[in-house]
Amino acid sequence: MTAGSARTGHPGLAEFGETIFATMSELATRTQAVNLGQGFPDSDGPPEVLEAAADALRNGFNQYPPLSGHQVLRAAIAEHQRTYRGLEVDADSEVLVTAGATEALTASLMAFVGHGDEVIMFEPYYDSYAAAVALAGGVRRVVTLRPPDDGVGAFGFELDELRATVNDRTRVLLLNTPHNPTGKVFTRTELMQLAEIACERDLLVIADEVYEHLTFDGHQHISIAALPGMADRTITISSAGKTFSVTGWKIGWACAAPPLMQAIRSVKQYLTFVNGGPFQPAVAVGLGLGAAYFAGVAADLQARRDRLRASLTNAGFVTFASQGTYFTTVDIRPLGTDDGRAFCLALPERAGLVAIPSVVFYDTEPEGRHLVRFAFCKSDAVLDQAAERLAAFS
Ligand code: PMP
Ligand code: GLN
Numbered sequence: 001m002t003a004g005s006a007r008t009g010h011p012g013l014a015e016f017g018e019t020i021f022a023t024m025s026e027l028a029t030r031t032q033a034v035n036l037g038q039g040f041p042d043s044d045g046p047p048e049v050l051e052a053a054a055d056a057l058r059n060g061f062n063q064y065p066p067l068s069g070h071q072v073l074r075a076a077i078a079e080h081q082r083t084y085r086g087l088e089v090d091a092d093s094e095v096l097v098t099a100g101a102t103e104a105l106t107a108s109l110m111a112f113v114g115h116g117d118e119v120i121m122f123e124p125y126y127d128s129y130a131a132a133v134a135l136a137g138g139v140r141r142v143v144t145l146r147p148p149d150d151g152v153g154a155f156g157f158e159l160d161e162l163r164a165t166v167n168d169r170t171r172v173l174l175l176n177t178p179h180n181p182t183g184k185v186f187t188r189t190e191l192m193q194l195a196e197i198a199c200e201r202d203l204l205v206i207a208d209e210v211y212e213h214l215t216f217d218g219h220q221h222i223s224i225a226a227l228p229g230m231a232d233r234t235i236t237i238s239s240a241g242k243t244f245s246v247t248g249w250k251i252g253w254a255c256a257a258p259p260l261m262q263a264i265r266s267v268k269q270y271l272t273f274v275n276g277g278p279f280q281p282a283v284a285v286g287l288g289l290g291a292a293y294f295a296g297v298a299a300d301l302q303a304r305r306d307r308l309r310a311s312l313t314n315a316g317f318v319t320f321a322s323q324g325t326y327f328t329t330v331d332i333r334p335l336g337t338d339d340g341r342a343f344c345l346a347l348p349e350r351a352g353l354v355a356i357p358s359v360v361f362y363d364t365e366p367e368g369r370h371l372v373r374f375a376f377c378k379s380d381a382v383l384d385q386a387a388e389r390l391a392a393f394s
Contacts, residue, residue, distance in 0.1 A: 012134035019127055020360045024344070031348035034386045036308070037356045039180070039326040041377040045244040046289060053249075053282035061278040067269055069097025069253070069280055076284035077253050084212075084294075085223040087231070093258045096265055099275040100250035101210045101239035104264075105174075106132040107271055108206050108235045108254060111263040113138035113171055120165050121174040122157060124181055124361030124368055126208070129174055138172075141165045142363045145182055147320055147331070147371075154323055155182040159193055166197060172204045173197070178211040178221060181358055181373040182329055183322025185219040195227040204260070205230065210239045210252075213294040215324035216302040225255070232257045235264065240283040242326065243297065245377075249279040301326070301376070304383060308376040311387040317372075326377040329358060331370055338370040351393040353386060 008014075021038040028035035044050060061070070068074060071091070078091040089095060098104040105128060113119055115137040121129050123142040133140045143162045145155040173194060177186040186194075198205050205224055212221045225234035239252035254264055305322055312319050317330035332343050340357035347353050355374045362368035376383065 010135065012137065013131060016131050016134070020356055021127075024354050024356055027345075027348055028354040031352070031354075033348035033352045033354045034382060034389060035354045036374045036376070036378065036386055037344075037354040039242075039375045039377060040247045041245040041326075042379050042382060043245060045246045046286065046293065048289065049244050049246070049282050049286040052285040053279055056278035056281045061281060063277065065097070065274045065277050065280055067265065067274060068092075068095065069274070070277075070284075073097055073251075073253075073280040073284040073287075076287040077255065080287045081223075081236070081255055084291075085236075086226045087223060087236070087255070089255045090258075094255055094261055096254045096256075096261060096268060097274075097280060098252045098254060098268060099272045100241065101208060101237050101252035102128050102250075103268065103271055103275075104235075104237040104239075104252050104254040105129065105206065105208060106135065107264050107268040108237070108256075109133055109138065109172070109174075110136045110267045111260075112204055116169060117171040118167065118169045119172045119174055120162070120170060120203075122176070122179070123363055124358050124371075125174075126176060126180050127361065130363075139169075140363070141170070144362075144364055144367050145179070145184060146367070147182075147329075151318060152321060154187075154321065155179070155184045157190075162194075163197065166201050166203070170201060170203060172206055174206045174208070175224060176208040176210075177224075178209075178215055178219075178324030180211065180325050181327045181356070181361060182320070183325050183327055185215050185221060185323040186224075188222055191222055191224045191227055195224055195230050198233060199229045203233070205234045207234055207236045208238075209236060210242050211325040212238055213243045214298055214301055214326065216298060216305060217321075217323065219323040221324065232260075235260055240279075240286060243294070244283065244286045246279070246283075249276055249283070251276050251279050251283045304376040304378065307380075307383050308374060308386065311383075311390045312374065315390040315393055322376075326375050327373050328376060329371050329373050332372050333370050340369055340372045344372060352389045353393075 024037035074091040081087040113136040241247035322328040358371035
């Protein structure tokens with residue numbers, strides 16, 4: 001067989017089964033377990049933003065938006081990049097509204113990765129990255145983020161390992177910071193190292209920054225696009241889902257220099273063309289809520305992180321510091337097993353809880369076999385219930 005058929009599907013996707021998020025959320029529903037697996041909040045977003053969507057529904061935002069997105073949202077994204085990231089972005093030629101960050105990522109990879117081109121990503125990686133590279137006909141190469149030896153600092157990588165992974169076929173470095181699932185926020189020094197390699201080896205960088213406002217303990221998110229030499233070689237991607245607790249709206253965006261943007265737009269127009277008309281002006285309202293709003297969301301989430309981490313520590317797991325995102329990672333070995341997959345499949349029955357086996361985000365199985373991801377973007381009541389179940393479990 002040379003290509004996918006109606007019966008076998010796309011050959012590049014043969015290695016991928018159902019996404020872990022669908023599997024584990026279905027398991028949670030079926031077993032009535034507390035779902036700390038899939039990363040979605042269980043509360044609605046800010047009332048102003050919800051109200052703006054309702055207004056838009058009633059006031060003529062129900063037809064196709066322009067291909068690049070409604071002007072009001074593109075202008076708000078450009079203003080947001082200027083205010084929070086120190087980036088000058090032209091709202092007309094350098095911003096594209098997409099069906100979530102997922103579409104921005106897929107369209108960018110399809111635009112720049114040809115057959116056999118290599119894409120470097122850090123493992124553990126968000127699951128759609130591997131599938132999107134495969135759809136584009138590319139080859140993924142991974143560099144491992146390893147837990148801190150002291151259990152205190154952030155996950156880290158070996159610069160030499162990264163350098164050795166780059167070769168003449170490497171086209172793209174795909175970066176996610178703040179990082180799902182480890183909670184790592186890449187430091188300025190690390191980003192400078194990545195930028196240096198990208199400039200030296202003429203790589204494009206796709207920067208997935210969907211958790212950009214969700215950082216804790218004073219850790220600051222920095223956009224790699226703002227570092228010297230990077231503006232013209234970086235595609236910066238984000239999404240409204242996490243920042244405004246509206247994951248179901250699927251409003252994302254990409255920012256890039258005009259030649260890059262044209263190529264991404266050409267792909268995007270045949271994926272969805274456009275999406276989410278009435279949600280677009282509402283996200284514009286959200287982006288304008290101001291620094292105090294963003295700080296409040298992060299502080300609220302930090303308290304939830306602390307609560308869940310305490311429960312996990314009490315239950316006997318080794319917990320790692322999460323500097324950002326919705327997630328915290330634990331090492332399950334103190335509980336007598338190193339098989340995270342089996343552990344997570346049994347957890348609903350054993351403890352009425354659902355979590356994600358981190359190994360699904362690794363190519364190098366031994367690196368992630370013993371790690372499990374828990375989401376803390378949940379209400380007090382849900383976190384209390386999880387705490388009770390974890391206490392009974394230990
Ligand atoms: N990137 C990362 C790192 C994620 O965790 C997610 C999950 N929300 C996405 C991209 C996808 O974002 P969206 O729902 O906006 O497509
Ligand atoms: N980003 C979310 C997570 O990592 C879920 C995304 C999805 O369900 N596809 O849990």
